[in-house]
Amino acid sequence: MKTYFPEVKKSVKYEGPKSSDPLAFKFYDADKKIGGKTMREHLRFAVAYWHTFKGAGADIFGAGTFRRPWLTSGEPMKAAEETLDAAFEFTSKLGAPYYCFHDRDIAPEGKDFAESCKNLDKIVAKAAKLQKSTGVKLLWGTANLFSHPRYAHGAATNPDAHVFAYACAQVKHAMDATMELGGENYLFWGGREGYETLLNTDYCREQEQLARFLTMAVDYKQKIGFKKMFLLEPKPHEPTKHQYDFDSATVLGFLQKHGLLEHFKLNIEANHATLAGHSFEHELTVASAAGKLGSIDANTGDPQLGWDTDQFPSNIYSAVYAMLVVLKQGGLGSGGLNFDAKPRRGSTDTVDLFYGHIGAMDTFARALLIADRIIKDGVIDGFIKSRYAGFEKGYGADVMKGKSSFGKLEKVILDKGEPELKSGRQEMLENIINQYIVM
Ligand code: XUL
Ligand code: CO
Numbered sequence: 428m429k430t431y432f433p434e435v436k437k438s439v440k441y442e443g444p445k446s447s448d449p450l451a452f453k454f455y456d457a458d459k460k461i462g463g464k465t466m467r468e469h470l471r472f473a474v475a476y477w478h479t480f481k482g483a484g485a486d487i488f489g490a491g492t493f494r495r496p497w498l499t500s501g502e503p504m505k506a507a508e509e510t511l512d513a514a515f516e517f518t519s520k521l522g523a524p525y526y527c528f529h530d531r532d533i534a535p536e537g538k539d540f541a542e543s544c545k546n547l548d549k550i551v552a553k554a555a556k557l558q559k560s561t562g563v564k565l566l567w568g569t570a571n572l573f574s575h576p577r578y579a580h581g582a583a584t585n586p587d588a589h590v591f592a593y594a595c596a597q598v599k600h601a602m603d604a605t606m607e608l609g610g611e612n613y614l615f616w617g618g619r620e621g622y623e624t625l626l627n628t629d630y631c632r633e634q635e636q637l638a639r640f641l642t643m644a645v646d647y648k649q650k651i652g653f654k655k656m657f658l659l660e661p662k663p664h665e666p667t668k669h670q671y672d673f674d675s676a677t678v679l680g681f682l683q684k685h686g687l688l689e690h691f692k693l694n695i696e697a698n699h700a701t702l703a704g705h706s707f708e709h710e711l712t713v714a715s716a717a718g719k720l721g722s723i724d725a726n727t728g729d730p731q732l733g734w735d736t737d738q739f740p741s742n743i744y745s746a747v748y749a750m751l752v753v754l755k756q757g758g759l760g761s762g763g764l765n766f767d768a769k770p771r772r773g774s775t776d777t778v779d780l781f782y783g784h785i786g787a788m789d790t791f792a793r794a795l796l797i798a799d800r801i802i803k804d805g806v807i808d809g810f811i812k813s814r815y816a817g818f819e820k821g822y823g824a825d826v827m828k829g830k831s832s833f834g835k836l837e838k839v840i841l842d843k844g845e846p847e848l849k850s851g852r853q854e855m856l857e858n859i860i861n862q863y864i865v866m
Pocket of ligand 2 (some may be wrong): 660696724767
């Protein structure tokens, strides 16, 4: 059988931290159990179809540089089928249990909507067979509502009702495809849902349109009996100057206002968090605190570059903070860690796709081991708990039970006087994290 990835004969193996083979895992040992679950079950890694198989390495200054033999046929449906073969070969050799796609990643846009649907159906039938033969599953599907010129002014938030209708029709079909393939979630990222200038934008109406669009998606989900999770992915800007789904807090407020909160969880992307001026762990924590952390797009930005560079995650600290949030909420449920990441333009070869994914999987596997130990030892949690001890008893507990008042607390202060300033011990805590990272 034709192979697109001769550099890995059968599959990427776990060899342990001392291995010098760059094509072996040093930390990701899929069957190793941590707290009753295997690494595979904790981490639920997914490969992002768009970057890994469709990305050609183009940027605004130059053409594609990547050697991708499956993209070269020149005939769109043939290239789509070859890409699918490459995707399943790569994902199963890597040992990632899942993949994620946009409808237009896996099948090309046709001459009209009906032909686009036909193309998608044909590729979905082939994907179903490949899922069966390889065991690779679909973590989530989504619709690309941002690449085609018709979506230049947005999809659900487009001022033209005709475009809004097109987006709904496209999502309907993408949801059908996701359900057909046993997708474990369906995702919404508002690609161009935002604005460039308020001079041509009715902000209130666009917010209402977005709510109507998501409400109809919930209706359709119920109609077809798709019982899986809906995910919404925040991003503050790029491509539009101001994206409506700015960050976790904004999205949670929006969903609550429109009666949609019960139907959605969030998909938090590290690079989107930092674009919003937050840390990855901040966005994860805000989502998790609301019981709404559903899934993760695991990547990283670049501190010197202010855009969505979608790099492979390699920072152990950031991954440890992320895994602390994930473990404390008891895992990601039906979500997973999707590598929404691409090699740099100069990393031209198919083997670079393995290096990127192997490093990212090892980063999170190592972070899982470290976070598990930090939680089990209870050092950080114990310190945090002790800081709030005053709210567990006496007048502090009364406050939390709603049994206090400004008047009662004034009496407390008249009696107790000035509070003692206590250290937050930030440096000591950072040192403890460092100690776990090297151990
Ligand atoms: C864009 C982005 C998307 C979503 C899926 O920044 O993250 O690829 O993850 O539409
Ligand atoms: Co993403």
